[in-house]
Amino acid sequence: GAVVSQHPSRVICKSGTSVKIECRSLDFQATTMFWYRQFPKQSLMLMATSNEGSKATYEQGVEKDKFLINHASLTLSTLTVTSAHPEDSSFYICSASLGEGYNEQFFGPGTRLTVL
Amino acid sequence: QQQVKQSPQSLIVQKGGISIINCAYENTAFDYFPWYQQFPGKGPALLIAIRPDVSEKKEGRFTISFNKSAKQFSLHIMDSQPGDSATYFCAASVRNAGNMLTFGGGTRLMVKP
Numbered sequence: 001g002a003v004v005s006q007h008p009s010r011v012i013c014k015s016g017t018s019v020k021i022e023c024r025s026l027d028f029q030a031t032t033m034f035w036y037r038q039f040p041k042q043s044l045m046l047m048a049t050s051n052e053g054s055k056a057t058y059e060q061g062v063e064k065d066k067f068l069i070n071h072a073s074l075t076l077s078t079l080t081v082t083s084a085h086p087e088d089s090s091f092y093i094c095s096a097s098l099g100e101g102y103n104e105q106f107f108g109p110g111t112r113l114t115v116l
Numbered sequence: 117q118q119q120v121k122q123s124p125q126s127l128i129v130q131k132g133g134i135s136i137i138n139c140a141y142e143n144t145a146f147d148y149f150p151w152y153q154q155f156p157g158k159g160p161a162l163l164i165a166i167r168p169d170v171s172e173k174k175e176g177r178f179t180i181s182f183n184k185s186a187k188q189f190s191l192h193i194m195d196s197q198p199g200d201s202a203t204y205f206c207a208a209s210v211r212n213a214g215n216m217l218t219f220g221g222g223t224r225l226m227v228k229p
Contacts, residue, residue, distance in 0.1 A: 006159075032215060043205060043219045044160070093159050095217075103148035103211050107159040 003027055004096050006108035013084055014116055021079045021111045023094030029074035030096035034105060035067075038091040050077055084115045119143055122206050122220025129227050135193040137223045139206035142187065146208040150217070151180065151191045154203045163204070164191070196227045 003026040013019050023033060032051050036044040048064075050056040050071035058064045066088075068080040077096075081088055091112055095105040122139045129135045139149075147168055152160035166173045166180040166189065173180045179192040193200055206220040 004159075034216070041222075041224075043222050044217075046216060049216060091157075095159075097215050103209055103215055104150075104162065104165070105215065105217055107152075107161065110157070110159045112157070 002104075002106040004030075004094065004106045004108040006094055006111050008111060009109060010112040010114070012114045012116065015085050016083055018080055018082045019084055019113060021081075021092055021094075021113075023077045023079070023096070023108055025075045025096040025106070028096075028098065028106075030077075030098065031074065032097040033071055033077040034095045034097070035069060035077075035079050036093045036095070038093060038110075040091075044093060047079075081113065084113070086115045089113055089115045119218045120206060120208050120220040122223060124223060125221065126224045127226070129196045129225065131196065131198060131227055131229050133196050133227075135196045135200065135225055135227070136190060137204055137206070137225075138188065138190045139208075139220050140186075140188045141208050141218075143208070143210070143218075144187070145210045146218075147211050148209045149180070149182065149189050150207050150209075151178075152205045152207065154205065154222075160205060193225075196225075198227045198229050201225055201227050 005024045007022045035047045047062045048056045048058045056069035071077040093110040095107045097105050120141050150165035151163045153163045154160040164175050164178045177194045182189045204223045207217040209217045
């Protein structure tokens, strides 16, 4: 159990376009979902935390108008990178949690974004 | 300020040897300490986790040792295999405080055949 999927697994886009990444919990209801960014050979950097039905909480330094997060249901969260630029190229990973009282986070397989 | 410090950054071990990765934390409120394994191009996968009420947890070839007074915990991989070659991350979180994970910097393990 506790499977999290992401779609797409990789995307290549032109500079200035917007890209949407989906994160789904397949066999459980995720009250809380997290979005991370990972650069090559580096650790995971938390971008934002989203709870179903409420606005996402962004980490310091993450532009909320650039990285739009929607958590419309207990099984789906989306991250939209608006007006993407080459510096946004990275590995984006989501995770899902059952919510308060549950420590465990279950990670998706990641999405490789390349902006040309 | 990095709240979880992980060492070493890279590690080379011979097949059959013991791999040891260490982490130290600062926040005494942390009450959950997981280890994740990540292969290139994949998301992290939970390997093993421990809570501060126990000093050791073993699952197969993987053991976590936890020293609450020293605020340190470590991962031991016994009988290391080439298939264990991956990046390992320690992490810590506080239950009922958003469950946000604070990650260590990662250790790239290479097990030579």
